[in-house]
Amino acid sequence: MAEYSKQRGAGVVIEALAKRYGEVEALAPTDLTVQSGEFFSLIGPSGSGKSTLLGCIAGFVPPSAGRILVNGADIVAVPPYRRNIGMVFQNYSLFPHMSVAENIAFPLRMRKLPPGEIAGRVERILSVVRLPGMGDRAPSQLSGGQQQRVALARAAVYDPPLLLMDEPLGALDKNLREEMQYEIKQFHRAIGATVLYVTHDQEEAATMSDRIAILNHGRIEQAGEPRALYEQPRNAFVASFLGDANLFEVRRVDGAIADRIAVETSDGLRLVATHAPVTVARLVACIRPEAIRLGNDPERTGETNVIDGVVADVVHAAGSVRTRVSVGDRLVTVRAATQRNVTGWRVGEAVRMAWHPRDTLLIPKE
Amino acid sequence: MAGGGILRIMLVGFAALVLGYLILPTFIVVPLSFSNQNYLSFPPPGWSTRWYEAMAGDLAWPQAAVNSFLIGVPTALLSVVLGTLAALAVKRGRLGWAAAASAVVVAPMLLPHVIMAIGLYPVMLDLGMLRGFLSVVVAHTVVAMPLVFITVCASLGSYGEALELAAMTCGAGPWATFRHVTFPMIRTGMLVGGVLAFATSFDELMLSLFLTGPGTRTLPRLIWEQLNMFLTPTIAAVATLIFAFSLLLLGAAAALQARGRAQPVLRHG
Numbered sequence: 001m002a003e004y005s006k007q008r009g010a011g012v013v014i015e016a017l018a019k020r021y022g023e024v025e026a027l028a029p030t031d032l033t034v035q036s037g038e039f040f041s042l043i044g045p046s047g048s049g050k051s052t053l054l055g056c057i058a059g060f061v062p063p064s065a066g067r068i069l070v071n072g073a074d075i076v077a078v079p080p081y082r083r084n085i086g087m088v089f090q091n092y093s094l095f096p097h098m099s100v101a102e103n104i105a106f107p108l109r110m111r112k113l114p115p116g117e118i119a120g121r122v123e124r125i126l127s128v129v130r131l132p133g134m135g136d137r138a139p140s141q142l143s144g145g146q147q148q149r150v151a152l153a154r155a156a157v158y159d160p161p162l163l164l165m166d167e168p169l170g171a172l173d174k175n176l177r178e179e180m181q182y183e184i185k186q187f188h189r190a191i192g193a194t195v196l197y198v199t200h201d202q203e204e205a206a207t208m209s210d211r212i213a214i215l216n217h218g219r220i221e222q223a224g225e226p227r228a229l230y231e232q233p234r235n236a237f238v239a240s241f242l243g244d245a246n247l248f249e250v251r252r253v254d255g256a257i258a259d260r261i262a263v264e265t266s267d268g269l270r271l272v273a274t275h276a277p278v279t280v281a282r283l284v285a286c287i288r289p290e291a292i293r294l295g296n297d298p299e300r301t302g303e304t305n306v307i308d309g310v311v312a313d314v315v316h317a318a319g320s321v322r323t324r325v326s327v328g329d330r331l332v333t334v335r336a337a338t339q340r341n342v343t344g345w346r347v348g349e350a351v352r353m354a355w356h357p358r359d360t361l362l363i364p365k366e
Numbered sequence: 367m368a369g370g371g372i373l374r375i376m377l378v379g380f381a382a383l384v385l386g387y388l389i390l391p392t393f394i395v396v397p398l399s400f401s402n403q404n405y406l407s408f409p410p411p412g413w414s415t416r417w418y419e420a421m422a423g424d425l426a427w428p429q430a431a432v433n434s435f436l437i438g439v440p441t442a443l444l445s446v447v448l449g450t451l452a453a454l455a456v457k458r459g460r461l462g463w464a465a466a467a468s469a470v471v472v473a474p475m476l477l478p479h480v481i482m483a484i485g486l487y488p489v490m491l492d493l494g495m496l497r498g499f500l501s502v503v504v505a506h507t508v509v510a511m512p513l514v515f516i517t518v519c520a521s522l523g524s525y526g527e528a529l530e531l532a533a534m535t536c537g538a539g540p541w542a543t544f545r546h547v548t549f550p551m552i553r554t555g556m557l558v559g560g561v562l563a564f565a566t567s568f569d570e571l572m573l574s575l576f577l578t579g580p581g582t583r584t585l586p587r588l589i590w591e592q593l594n595m596f597l598t599p600t601i602a603a604v605a606t607l608i609f610a611f612s613l614l615l616l617g618a619a620a621a622l623q624a625r626g627r628a629q630p631v632l633r634h635g
Contacts, residue, residue, distance in 0.1 A: 060531055080534040081543075093532040096525070097550040106546070107536035154536065164535075 009037035009194030010071045010161035017066030019052050019226065026052040028219040029075035031064060034196065034211075039188050041197045041205035044215035052168060052197045053215070058164055059083050070162060077141070080109075085156035086163040086193070090170045092147045094139040100150050101126070101135030107158045124160040125153045128190055129183075145176045149183070156191050163193045169204065181208055202242050206230075214238050220304070225293050230288075235364045237284040246292075250283040250362065260304070260357055267328050272304040289335035291359035294323060294345065295352050305355045307332070310347045327350055392609065406597055417599040427604060430588040435572075436499060437584060438567040439567035441506040445563035448507065448516025448558050454548075456515075457522040458530070461498055468519075475512040478570035482508065487576050496580025505568040513566060514559030521555030522548075554622055561619045565612060 011177065019027040027049040029054070034040045042050040056059035059070055061079030065198045067074045075083055096105050096126040101122050110117040126292070129149040132281050135143075139147055148168055153161060184207055188195050199205050205212050206226040213223035214237075222234040233239035234248055248265040255262060259275050263285060271285050309325035321344050324331045332353060345351055394408060399417055401410030421427050422469065452471050456464045486505050487496070492577055495501040529551070533543040571586040585608060592601055 058531070060534075060537060079539075080531070081537050081539050083535075084537070085533065085535060089528045089532060091526065091528060093526070095529065095533070095547055095550075106533070106538075110537035110542060139491040154532075158537070245586040 009192055011036045011069075012162060012194060012196070013067075013069040013072075014053075014057075015067040015069070017053070017056060017068060019049075019056060019061060020064045020066050025218050027056070027063075027326065028217075030220055032213060032220065032223065034194060037192055037194055039185070039195045039197065039210045041199060041209040041212045042201055042213060042215060043202055043205045044221075046200065046245070049216040049218040050200075050215045052155060052218075053165055053194065054166055054198050057162075059087060077110070084158070085161050086153045086158070086160035088148070088151050088163070088165040088168045090167040092139070092144075092151045092171075092254050094147055094150055094154070095138055098134065098139075100131070100139060100142070103150060104135075104154045104157050105140065107154065111158060121157055125157045129153045130202075131151050144172050145180055148172070148180060148321070152184070154186055156187070156193065159191070159193075161193055163188075163191075163195045163196065165197045167199055167203075168197075169199070177204070184208065206242065212242075214241055216241075233286065233361070233363055235366055236284045236286070237366075239284075239363060241362070244333055244335070246287045246289065246291050248285040248287075250285055251313065261362070263362065265331060268308060269327070271360050272357040273362050274358045284361050284365050285365055286333075286361040287355060287359055289322070289333040291329070292334045292355045293355050294325075294334055294336070295354065304357050305353075305360060307353045309351055309353060311347050311349045311351050313347060314344050322349075325353060327353075369519060376550055376580075395602045395605040395609065396615055397608040399522045399599055401602070402596060403601045406599060406602065417603040418597075420573045420600050421603045423577045424600070426583075426588060427585075430583050433570055433578075433582055434584045434586075436576075437502050437582070438564045440503045441510050441567040442506045442560045442564035444503065445511040446560045449511045449519050449559055449563070449595075450556055452515050452551070453518035457519055458527060468515075471515050472512045476503070476506045477528070479570070480510065483573050483576035486573070490577060491528045496577065497582060499582055502577045502582060502584075504572055505573040507563075509570065509573070510563035510566040513562040514556065517555040518552050518561035521552035525551055554625065558622050561615055561622070568608075568615075569612070 005102060012032075014032040016029040016031060018025070018029045019026065026065060029050075030053065032053075042053060044050045052061055057075075059075070059078065066076075068076055070083075077363075090210070094100075094285060097107065097108065104122045105118050108121060113121075122135065123132075126135060129152055129155070131146060131149055134142070136148070137211075139150065142150065151168070165184075169180050172180060181204060197208065211224060212226055212229055214221045214229065216237050222229055222238045229238060229242050233242065233245075233335045236245075239245040240247060248267070248269065248271065250263045251266045252264045253261065253268075254264060254294060259274050263271050263273065263283070265271060265285060273285065294300040307327055310325045312326040312331055314323045316338065319338055319339055320335050323334045323336075323345055325334060326332075334353060383480060397410055398406055398408060399406065400413050400415065402412035402416065403410060449471075452467070455480065456471075461467065477597035484506070486501070490496045490501040493501075495504075526626050529547055533547040538546060553615050568584075570584075571590060574584045574587045575590065578584060583591075585604070589601055589604060592598075
């Protein structure tokens, strides 16, 4: 990436921000703090409020209550065209009647910069997004990935301290998406702006973000670093939304010996955990697929969580094997790295699953 | 594919038949206008241009043509302004009652003009505007505006609101957003709508009968009056000219639409 004048990203503080449409609560009163220069993702299923939150910050959606502080100043009453925030849209939203250079120059023209400076800035940012010499093309002459790079350039050419991205890679196919994830990260490092990134793809968010907020039903379920969210999900929704999770409903907590705690699941399995359970009525036990080891030697394992089952199916994906084991009338997913010269399990084979008590996460169901 | 070819030929043949059935009778006025007889007969026994000379000699015709333009042009301009504003409100306004508003705007196109004329007549009489240009321009705008509304709505529907939101985040205020983004995207629709609005006013008879007077008489009204009195090929000559002019307008509208679809990058300066 070419050199680019780096500047400090804005700190964003959201205080009790809420949006209702009549009876529908699109966004429950929400608090969120995004650090200067951070790459922060909002993820959640459709209708979870992530786009509403982004729309409030961009200025398209007037919030029903709350404040949005960008570098300490409340912007709720500021119209979108005076917020000096950059935005990248899902379908690029390039102006089809303008050339690539004219698209990128547009925000600079609106700011009444002298033509000479506009030309210089457009040229510089075209090389940052690796499209040098493409200024005269029409947007329709570019590929999807190139168009998205033009959209990035247009959103960043005026050095906004805050960049919003609304599912910017949603329209691209998988390979291109992965390439663009890398490019956006590079771009983020080059410009130094704070990025608020909306996606429904948890893998994309985990790959790119410093921190993630998971939204559901108009509220933030949990916010934190991707690894923390994965390892210490606050509830069953977070556990199942970020990565795969085997979730067992807990029927009864049997009691604790030292730091071990035994529970009985609704399908009658006995599991052991190390964590002290949260004091809520309904708990689930969450076991990540890669925490479980498969064996068929009943004597071999010293693990305290042991469940026997029958292999239901085996899927070899790039680099890993996913085996599903049926226990009673449910399936437990197990994932392991592919190993050379090790044959997988055959369907119908009896198998023993084992894992360490610290990998049994007891978390609230809701 | 041979089967497809035959089907295609049959389709083209059928379309040609329908078009011929609909349009050929209109073409009859062309030979009629070049007749050398004093009455309308087809086919004409001989040819002459005397009816065109008669038309040019009668000052009433050019006066009516001028009136038609004096009414048609303001009607088209008013329709473009109002129709575009209405389309923007319905398509971008986030109104709860957008569907109802569309129905109300389009309704005059579907109502019989005679009913509107009966309603407008006493109103214009009360306002003292009867037989003036303004009253008929207002009436024609009511029936022509839906055409602009429809074409501009189609233009606005051809791209997402995100384009305008993008312009706003770039720092363009409402007016700059319209000037630099919305207007270039919808100007073809506005132009086509304007041409159609002009044509509507130019062809309109019923409202003109009720609302125009001797000083504001339009071409269709003059034809109507002449038909009632004497049926000479002069009318065929006028009709031929109007017909040619209407074809020109239609061609212009079609050409504009084709250009709008091609959607080239327009260079500024």
